[in-house]
Amino acid sequence: xxxxxxxxxxxxxxxxxxxxxxxxxxxxxxxxxxxxxxxxxxxxxxxxxxxxxxxxxxxxxxxxxxxxxxxxxxxxxxxxxxxxxxxxxxxxxxxxxxxxxxxxxxxxxxxxxxxxxxxxxxxxxxxxxxxxxxxxxxxxxxxxxxxxxxxxxxxxxxxxxxxxxxxxxxxxxxxxxxxxxxxxxxxxxxxxxxxxxxxxxxxxxxxxxxxxxxxxxxxxxxxxxxxxxxxxxxxxxxxxxxxxxxxxxxxxxxxxxxxxxxxxxxxxxxxxxxxxxxxxxxxxxxxxxxxxxxxxxxxxxxxxxxxxxxxxxxxxxxxxxxxxxxxxxxxxxxx
Numbered sequence: 001x002x003x004x005x006x007x008x009x010x011x012x013x014x015x016x017x018x019x020x021x022x023x024x025x026x027x028x029x030x031x032x033x034x035x036x037x038x039x040x041x042x043x044x045x046x047x048x049x050x051x052x053x054x055x056x057x058x059x060x061x062x063x064x065x066x067x068x069x070x071x072x073x074x075x076x077x078x079x080x081x082x083x084x085x086x087x088x089x090x091x092x093x094x095x096x097x098x099x100x101x102x103x104x105x106x107x108x109x110x111x112x113x114x115x116x117x118x119x120x121x122x123x124x125x126x127x128x129x130x131x132x133x134x135x136x137x138x139x140x141x142x143x144x145x146x147x148x149x150x151x152x153x154x155x156x157x158x159x160x161x162x163x164x165x166x167x168x169x170x171x172x173x174x175x176x177x178x179x180x181x182x183x184x185x186x187x188x189x190x191x192x193x194x195x196x197x198x199x200x201x202x203x204x205x206x207x208x209x210x211x212x213x214x215x216x217x218x219x220x221x222x223x224x225x226x227x228x229x230x231x232x233x234x235x236x237x238x239x240x241x242x243x244x245x246x247x248x249x250x251x252x253x254x255x256x257x258x259x260x261x262x263x264x265x266x267x268x269x270x271x272x273x274x275x276x277x278x279x280x281x282x283x284x285x286x287x288x289x290x291x292x293x294x295x296x297x298x299x300x301x302x303x304x305x306x307x308x309x310x311x312x313x314x315x316x317x318x319x320x321x322x323x324x325x326x327x328x329x330x331x332x333x334x335x
Contacts, residue, residue: 008070010181011078015061018198019085023052023059024069025077025178028185034075043185044077045178056081056176077182083173086137086202087154089147089209090169090177114144117165118212125208136203138196139177142184146177149205154213163216170213256294260286260303267307275313276321279304283325290326297326 004012011022026035026048033043040046051069052058059081060066070076082088091114118126129135130147139146144167156175157164164170171177180190180198192198205213263282270278282304289295301322308318 004067004070005074006181007076007078008067008074010179011066011070011076012063014078014080014179015063015066018080021059021061021081021084022066022179023056023079023081023176024048024073025052025079025182027075027077028183028187029075031185031187033185044183047079048073048076051076052079056174059176078179079176080179082171082175082177083151085151086148087151087205088171088175088177089145089149090141090171091145091147092167092169093144114165114167117167121165121212121215123165123208123212123215125206126212129206129208134203135196136200137198138193139180139198140188140191140193141178142186142188142190146171148202149209150202152205152210152213154217157213157216157220161220163219164212170216253294256289259289260295260300264303264307267304268310270311270313272312275308275311276317279308279313279318279321280325282307283322287326300326 011024014020014022024047025045026033026040026043028034028044032038033040033046035043035046035048047053047055047058051072056079059079093113115127115130118124135147137148139148152172154170154172156162156172157170159169160166162170178184178190180192182190184190263286267275267279267282283300286295286300286304290297290300304322305315305318308322309315
């Protein structure tokens with residue numbers, strides 16, 4: 001029987017000693033992703049579909065399954081699922097703790113490395129924690145660091161889109177990190193830092209890091225329709241709640257119904273001087289759903305009429321604007 005590769009042995013070790021399940025990722029092969037796609041957007045980091053068809057949801061702790069996978073793909077990189085026994089702060093670009101220690105005045109630090117972007121975002125406490133805090137396991141990635149903390153119960157976040165500073169990601173439940181001794185597309189090998197071995201106790205996330213994640217949540221939170229309604233004046237809120245109650249009986253697709261509710265909310269909240277323009281925009285937008293059959297024209301007309309009435313728009317003007325808007329959306333367009 002052929003001995004299991006080094007990566008395969010590590011893949012067996014992680015579930016047994018860290019408690020985190022693993023799954024197989026494509027590996028780097030001569031500066032290219034072994035998946036064979038020359039335009040691969042995530043080389044050496046994405047799942048091998050034949051053995052990890054559901055990505056991180058295919059992660060396993062079963063030694064027999066792991067042995068079978070890494071026997072078939074001995075060079076496969078290791079995906080280590082987060083959110084089970086740890087979450088991970090993913091710092092992109094090469095970063096040394098010495099560089100952090102040299103920040104006499106973090107406010108003047110320039111550049112786009114994680115320390116600079118975290119500092120500019122006002123989370124100096126996180127920088128201080130990285131430089132002088134009680135850190136647990138840290139892995140050196142292809143060009144950065146993975147800093148492990150106990151699970152926070154939060155969600156995955158990717159950089160600015162996730163409300164975090166540039167070049168900073170958060171890996172939690174449903175996410176994963178590429179684990180040592182996987183090989184990065186640059187040829188660098190992922191490795192656990194000697195000062196912070198994987199066998200070290202994983203600490204809780206410090207308050208400064210928790211605050212940064214809470215700030216990210218605020219930045220990316222999208223208010224629900226009910227939250228938006230609660231900010232409006234009482235007459236408008238009453239109208240919208242009444243409309244929402246009626247709309248739950250609609251058979252229109254959920255996304256089309258959501259668009260109708262959102263446009264009705266905007267029309268109802270419009271103020272004098274901008275009411276008619278807002279109503280026209282809503283009619284044009286919703287007319288597209290009427291064309292596709294996803295919304296009933298009568299339902300749209302009635303909802304917009306009620307919304308316009310709630311805003312104080314005269315009924316005759318509303319009828320003309322809604323009719324014009326719906327007609328503009330549904331009339332043929334020249335090629």
